[in-house]
Amino acid sequence: MTAHRERKPYRLAVAIAATMLLIAACGSDDVPETDIPAPPPETESPAEEAAAPATTTTEPSIEGTTVTLITHDSFNLSDGTLEEFTAQTGVTVELLEVGDAGTLVAEAILTKGAPLGDVLFGIDNTFLQRGLDAGIFERYESPALAGVPEDLQIDSRHRVTPVDYGDVCVNYWKDAVPWEPVTLDELTFPEFADQLVVQHPETSSPGLAFLLATIAAFGDGWELYWEDLRANGVTVTAGWEDAYYGEFISGGGERSMVVSYASSPPAEVIYADPPTDTAPTGVITESCYRQIEFAGILTGTDNEAGARALIDFMLSETWQNDVPLNMFVYPVIEGATLPPEFVEHTAVPPHPLMLDPAEIEANRDTWTERWVEIVLR
Known part of the structure; x- marks a missing residue:
């Protein structure tokens, strides 16, 4: 047995050693988000309705914009993964690593409404409720959630999206x-x-x-x-x-x-x-x-359309197939490709x-x- 030989620390060591739980003193007095009934729509007279011209709305173009992704300092993807997102959408991703996972959530709570970025990645179910109670996330239900098992979608209001576990x-x-x-x-x-x-x-x-x-x-x-x-x-x-x-x-x-x-x-x-x-x-x-790791769109983002596109990309094959060997976690999308080592030894x-x-x-x-x-x- 070679029990005492030194081994090269794998990337998970960085990911976990950094995750100190530092937000115990950073509770928020904000109340949870609640559903507010929408006011009744204004009505028009038949004449006004007939005279009103037809209007159409279009989503603003996100090409050429930038999305800032706030994450922990153990975040890791293969070279070219985020560049693939840019190639598909025209949106550039800037990474902002703010420390360990505890600092990540605490910082988002302290900057609620004027966030340092657009999307937060790295909050897990251990501290999820603190972020939800603070109201730091916008609701967004990605179409790609259809491929995620229900037991991983533990926020029924879709303020956060499961990405890995x-x-x-x-x-x-x-x-x-x-x-x-x-x-x-x-x-x-x-x-x-x-x-x-x-x-x-x-x-x-x-x-x-x-x-x-x-x-x-x-x-x-x-x-x-x-x-x-x-x-x-x-x-x-x-x-x-x-x-x-x-x-x-x-x-x-x-x-x-x-x-x-x-x-x-x-x-x-x-x-x-x-x-x-x-x-x-x-x-x-x-x-x-x-442990389920989530991403969410931060309240106050000035590029919500770009943020939604990034959430969708996190559930794409490109991202999901990339996370196992980079962060030693499992993809949430059913049918994602696992490395042979995961299949054989997990x-x-x-x-x-x-x-x-x-x-x-x-x-x-x-x-x-x-x-x-x-x-x-």
């Missing part, structure tokens, strides 16, 4: 565990003592996702579960990279289990040095929490865990504070 799961090093675990309960068994490393849920996106997974799985018993994990020697890092490339065997550490992603095993194969055809890691599929969770975004928003701070009391004090 991934599953946060416990990964294990196959050659270093007494058996390949399949349940969350096994992580508390004495045979797995001092083997699990997790991330802090207040500073790490996968750390928060794993906490939410335990709440979804155990309900009111989640606190007892974490007490058992602590008694069994769980260790905590600030972020994903510290866990995966510090404490976990993949980066030379001693721990055989880590909170990571369902897409981590194929990444181990893709970036293996020396090359390998077999993933050295496995996934506990019953531990997986689904364990797809049959029933990924999820919580309602409104429930997360209402309880997140309480849950994380209680987690700190149980695990770190």
Whole structure:
């Protein structure tokens, strides 16, 4: 076993290590958007109606305009992908990377009505409700949503559009565990003592996702579960990279289990040095929490037509087929092409865990504070 050889960090490491959850103090007092009934249309007399000339309206041309896409600093696409959008529409895309995902959402809330850009990409279901409650998005239902499964379209008012998704799961090093675990309960068994490393849920996106997974799985018993994990020697890092490339065997550490992603095993194969055809890691599929990443048109944009075109393009084959190997996530469009490594080495969770975004928003701070009391004090 080459457990302690160094491995080249794959691009997902950048994507996740950057996603610190920094918006806990940036709540908004804005009320949620509500449906306002439209006033009745003005009526004309028959004479006025007969005299009124016929009118037609045309959409303003977007060719030659620019759309600013605000995103996190782990955003990545292949060269030529955004240029293809420009070739199709005549619209140039300018990228504005504002930091991690938490900063991204906080900045959008602070600049509501006078946004720094036109489209925001990178808000996920963990913090979605905060953005929706703040009213930072315009409604838009892309025609391409017809190809997206209903269970990924969790905002029925179409203020945001699902673009990709991934599953946060416990990964294990196959050659270093007494058996390949399949349940969350096994992580508390004495045979797995001092083997699990997790991330802090207040500073790490996968750390928060794993906490939410335990709440979804155990309900009111989640606190007892974490007490058992602590008694069994769980260790905590600030972020994903510290866990995966510090404490976990993949980066030379001693721990055989880590909170990571369902897409981590194929990444181990893709970036293996020396090359390998077999993933050295496995996934506990019953531990997986689904994260859906969304894009939305920002309220106050001065190029709404161009923003809509970019949302449509995010659901095109060009974009959807490009995201797996660039951000190690899954495309949302049914029938999108997956790289062979994803097909061969990814364990797809049959029933990924999820919580309602409104429930997360209402309880997140309480849950994380209680987690700190149980695990770190």
